[in-house]
Amino acid sequence: MTSATEPESSASPPLHENLAMAPLCAVFRRYLKTNDLKYTPERADILNVIIERDDLFEVEELLLELRQHGYRVSKATVYRTIKLLQDAGIITQALFENKQAHYQLIYGKEARDYLVCMKTGQHQEFTSPELVELRNRICKERGWEPIGHRFQIYAHPPHTPTPPHD
Amino acid sequence: MTSATEPESSASPPLHENLAMAPLCAVFRRYLKTNDLKYTPERADILNVIIERDDLFEVEELLLELRQHGYRVSKATVYRTIKLLQDAGIITQALFENKQAHYQLIYGKEARDYLVCMKTGQHQEFTSPELVELRNRICKERGWEPIGHRFQIYAHPPHTPTPPHD
DNA sequence: TCACAATTGAGAAGTAATCTCAGTGTTAGA
DNA sequence: TCTAACACTGAGATTACTTCTCAATTGTGA
Known part of the structure; x- marks a missing residue:
């Protein structure tokens, strides 16, 4: 110590x-x-x-x-x-x-959501009030009480015209 | 892929x-x-x-x-x-x-999303077309091409007495 | 069929996370 | 001040999951 x-x-x-x-x-x-x-x-x-x-x-x-x-x-x-x-x-x-x-x-x-790049694995943070709303609605429909969530989108980054290999 | x-x-x-x-x-x-x-x-x-x-x-x-x-x-x-x-x-x-x-x-x-019980850790599967739509919109706004996603909601199950404060 | 590279099993090695336990504060009460 | 109680800590052992190694095997195209 x-x-x-x-x-x-x-x-x-x-x-x-x-x-x-x-x-x-x-x-x-x-x-x-x-x-x-x-x-x-x-x-x-x-x-x-x-x-x-x-x-x-x-x-x-x-x-x-x-x-x-x-x-x-x-x-x-x-x-x-x-x-x-x-x-x-x-x-x-x-x-x-x-x-x-x-x-x-x-x-x-705010809950932080991520856009994860399928090429590099890097992630970009974002928040979406609509997502929180949707989450709450989904819970409400089922009688659950939302505590938090985890949302990750996997995607290809912009300007990717299919460049497979050099 | x-x-x-x-x-x-x-x-x-x-x-x-x-x-x-x-x-x-x-x-x-x-x-x-x-x-x-x-x-x-x-x-x-x-x-x-x-x-x-x-x-x-x-x-x-x-x-x-x-x-x-x-x-x-x-x-x-x-x-x-x-x-x-x-x-x-x-x-x-x-x-x-x-x-x-x-x-x-x-x-x-369809992508499968999960409602995860904070009490037991069990998970319930669901799919949400709205979520997929939202996901695609979020990608589109940024110029990304969505491939997939992962969405988990953490929640307390129905019939739960109010959780202890603090 | 043959040659060769990909594949396999078994167990060793690696890695993240948890557990154990003896020793260390810290506090309350005599 | 002393003592008991008890949570806390560090170091290293341990566990749980995953990957790697390597010799033997197998599938595939020529």
């Missing part, structure tokens, strides 16, 4: 820059308190890095960034915290073709 | 199980031939079982069914063939929360 490079590490609570952090921290702390869990420095650091990122991330990337910030957190703790953050409704999994899961901030955001 | 020669064939009439096999075999064989690959007994057996199933399946289940049919195919070959069938556009991956991938027949079918 004690860090080699940046001993200041996580003991201090200086919330710099990101204003988005305050509410998310509050949500997380409330969730933890409700479930008799503790808001530890490690958990704070992890949420911190996720918020700064504000983008899709993999666990491995997250670990790397934690290291770069001088935070020392084990892989096990990262996985454990990610699970908590999911349960708290702060982040969500975004599965793509690849093996490992991606995660992203979701709390207070 | 690179060939776009017969997109019309999806407008097929209602087919018996057995009859459904013929066109799919043909598609697979054509794909294999095009790529200088061989139509082996193992590959035929695997496709056979997948067609009979006509449902979501995991690799482990597929292996089991192969055994039950008396087909002896190794796990490695099953994985390899699944990859080929995906490339041939015959089956597709359906990712859920769990670790392992699910697969399903896709060739000549």
Whole structure:
């Protein structure tokens, strides 16, 4: 737990820059308190890095960034915290073709949908209010209560006049 | 999947199980031939079982069914063939929360969407023409050519007492 | 038929995620 | 202050799924 490079590490609570952090921290702390869990420095650091990122991330990337910030957190703790953050409704999994899961901030955001390029595998984010509406209608028809969704469109990119090979 | 020669064939009439096999075999064989690959007994057996199933399946289940049919195919070959069938556009991956991938027949079918129960993890299949329409519109606006999509709604089932707050 | 490249099975190897467990805070109460 | 209780952590073992390796086999075109 004690860090080699940046001993200041996580003991201090200086919330710099990101204003988005305050509410998310509050949500997380409330969730933890409700479930008799503790808001530890490690958990704070992890949420911190996720918020700064504000983008899709993999666990491995997250670990790397934690290291770069001088935070020392084990892989096990990262996985454990990610699970908590999911349960708290702060982040969500975004599965793509690849093996490992991606995660992203979701709390207070529109659901994010993806246009996935069949050529390169890259994905473009978008949101669609119509989709949310459709989703809600589909649920309502069946008496279900919508919580979230996952939508990915697989497509060929523009300007593709069938170039099979060079 | 690179060939776009017969997109019309999806407008097929209602087919018996057995009859459904013929066109799919043909598609697979054509794909294999095009790529200088061989139509082996193992590959035929695997496709056979997948067609009979006509449902979501995991690799482990597929292996089991192969055994039950008396087909002896190794796990490695099953994985390899699944990859080929995906490339041939015959089956597709359906990712859920769990670790392992699910697969399903896709060739000549409507995209299948899922309502996933947040309580039990079970999923209910549905199709939505409106969703397909929306998907196509989203692509068109961006100049992309839609190939497929993946849509999962996460929801609480009917008759659920109001979930605990926070 | 023959030659050759693709294919196969069995098990090793790889990878992402989870689990185990001993040791570490942190808090409450005596 | 001391102590007990209990959640938390790191490191490494473990599990579950998937891919890879390689020697032996098989299908296909000439």
